[in-house]
Amino acid sequence: MDFGEFNIHIWSVVSATGIICLVLIYLPLAKIKKNESKIKNNETT
Amino acid sequence: MLKTANLSYKFDDKYIFSNLSFETTNDSVFKLVGDNGSGKSTLLKILSGIYKNYEGDLSFSEKKLVFYSGHKAGLKNNLSVRENIFFDIRLPKISYSQINSVLKKLDLIDYSDIQSAYLSEGQKRKINIACFMLSTANLYLLDEPFNNLDRKTTDLLKEIFDIKISTGAKIIFSSHDRSNEDFSLIDMNLFN
């Protein structure tokens, strides 16, 4: 691919896919962290 | 005729009640007592076959013909009192004269052609009692039948109890009134 030319079609697909994938990783990770820390807080109090 | 052994019921992972064992051999009327949330209504629904996901054993020694009456009476607002009784799915085929005689006893005869939407809550309870009277079942499961009834209807209901017993039927009803009136008690609080 020619590096000088910016192809809007390709890069919009790439960025959207990337964002969705990151969300797919982030959401469950956050949920696990929340649930595990909830237990810890309950145990200490 | 009815026997339970280690009957338990859970909603998701929480037990409503557990290890309930009782038998209905000698007595005819059983009063189900317990605190709010102890599972009285749930037990009645299990016995009547509405809830099937129980654990433990539940067996009937003879063919059961259940008459169940829950908190909701199953009345249709746009049917008249008489039609509501006539089409009640718990009842066998009955004639209008039978319905009329029952309605007379309950002081509902003047309302028999009025749509049940226009009735008071107490009158709606009476329609359910009328169905109870007309039923030919052999196992009656009544959820809080004495709640919010006037003196006269309470006495009438007790009379009907006696009539039903004389035909060999069993009655299990729930109540949170613990005063004993010669009924065998099933105490839900013991099974939690």
Next chain:
Amino acid sequence: MFQTLKNFYHKLGSFPWFYKISGKVIPFAGVLSISLIVISSIWGLFFSPTDAVQGDVYRIIYFHVPAVSVSQVIYYSMSIAAAVFLIWRMKMAGVYIKSLAPIGAAFTFIGLMSGAIWGQPTWGTWWVWDARLTSTLVLFLFYLAIIGMQSTFASRKSADTAVSIITLVGVVNLPIVKKSVDWWNTLHQPASISITGESSISSEMLLPLLLSILGIYLFVFFTGLLSMRAEISTREQNKDWFKKVSNYN
């Protein structure tokens, strides 16, 4: 042989075992899948040759094809899980359907979106109502319905059963949708455009494509495990084993 399979099945149904094993597998799966996706993307975007007919735009294929293929595979796997749930009442199958549905929806969306963006410069239109596109859209709607149905039930078990029912009804209906759109289309449009109709793909283009498909499948495996873990951590919060596990960490 049968005994080991049976043991494995029982283990798979056990939440603590799954939580323990998934905790070990997830980092490897994550690193492997993300690096595969990065490698295949760079290969596909910068090093594979330009297509003679379509030019550079064809490189969307490295995102489009894996997403569409995995979105269908996820649905079929969910319907198997639904059958398992309905027949054997395996709780893990309920967790599987609930966790995989958003992932499936996400990849169906990626597939539809990349398809539209790809279609615009190549066919001159964002959208064509042909059988493939329509059935993918319906697939997306089914995913949404499955996600939406989760909140309608008070009991977890009932919600899982309801979702299993819809999943199975969907799997019966999807082929019918596809076939019926096919018939419908024959009258309205001559088969002018077809996604796979272009020149047979060369091996220099095929290799990164296969790599990206592998990467996406691994990625779904990874995020699937992750969200199943998250779902289990929500459902089993009050269980002793979960308290023990989270205190060790």
Next chain:
Amino acid sequence: MIYFVKILKKEFLIYSRKSSSFISPVVFFLISISLYPIGISNDPDILKNLAPGLIWITVLLSTLISFQNIFAEDYEDGSIELLLASGQNLSLIVLIKIFVNWIFSCLPIIVLSMFSIFLLYLPIEGLKPLIISLLIGTPTICLFGALAGALSLGKNSITGPALMLPLSLPVLILGTQAINYSLNGINFSSNILLLTAILIFLLPIILFASVGALKLHFN
């Protein structure tokens, strides 16, 4: 048997007393049909081409309102509990309910869809496939509606109807296509046969699924 006849009579009586159950779909249908010429164009040629699809979509949307009727009220007043306690075959009862609902919500619309000859300039040769395809297609839609209604009981969520629309896509396609075929002078009987096949194929499956969905609320 007496039991099921009783339920059938009861359902008929309830529906006939509850005027909204059959009047609101009819009103919705007639208003929408008369709005299309105003909203789109009053050119007979344009409307003629759009008529098959417009009629089918409007039928689909106007029956949508009635699906809440199938189980919602029974759930509220406790009738479903009594049905479950009776130990009778629930799928037959559900079938009766769907049938009565179809008679009251779909049948009047099918009759009224003849007006589309005047309002949407549908050519007269399109009338026969229109009526036949609606007669065979709408029961399938009612089945889907019953499933959606059973799944979304007790909640006034949009999930139920939304679920049912993608499911009824094949029926919509085959139905409109049958009318288009006959307008173009093509034999449309294969479409009718397919619609019948879909109905027969899905009837036991969806019935079974709806009964399962209904029981889920009592678990």
